[in-house]
Amino acid sequence: MLLYIVFFVALATGQVTDDLDTDGDGHLNINEVTAKLNLTAVVYALDTDGDMQFTVAEALEYFDHHMINQLDTNHDHMLSFQELMDGLTLADLFAYYDANDDGFLYGSEADKIYQMYAAQQNAANPMP
Numbered sequence: 001m002l003l004y005i006v007f008f009v010a011l012a013t014g015q016v017t018d019d020l021d022t023d024g025d026g027h028l029n030i031n032e033v034t035a036k037l038n039l040t041a042v043v044y045a046l047d048t049d050g051d052m053q054f055t056v057a058e059a060l061e062y063f064d065h066h067m068i069n070q071l072d073t074n075h076d077h078m079l080s081f082q083e084l085m086d087g088l089t090l091a092d093l094f095a096y097y098d099a100n101d102d103g104f105l106y107g108s109e110a111d112k113i114y115q116m117y118a119a120q121q122n123a124a125n126p127m128p
């Protein structure tokens with residue numbers, strides 16, 4: 001009985017991962033990310049208070065100060081949707097998280113991408 005439970009839990013938790021990692025190699029490459037992530041949808045999904053911008057504190061969950069300064073082109077310490085759309089692509093995002101620059105995201109490199117994907121999916125399919 002216990003074995004069955006472990007098996008089904010493993011299946012359930014594997015689902016989200018496999019959704020993005022389409023070739024199932026445990027790594028995310030740029031094609032897998034661009035196939036599933038929509039940056040506009042992610043930005044809307046992450047803006048939980050709906051003010052169409054992110055404070056530095058909100059943005060720090062996903063970026064470091066250096067990245068935020070680069071994106072904050074009018075230097076008002078807020079990242080507007082416009083600034084994100086103008087300054088950020090999925091390729092930029094991928095390169096930013098690919099800490100060892102090997103063209104793959106895995107382990108902690110992929111954490112934020114999975115968070116963004118989960119937010120995007122939750123926003124697209126809100127709980128009833």
Ligand SMILES: [Ca+2]
Nearest residue numbers: 021025027028
């Ligand atoms: Ca993969």
Ligand SMILES: [Ca+2]
Nearest residue numbers: 072076078079
């Ligand atoms: Ca700004």
Ligand SMILES: [Ca+2]
Nearest residue numbers: 098100102104
């Ligand atoms: Ca990497």
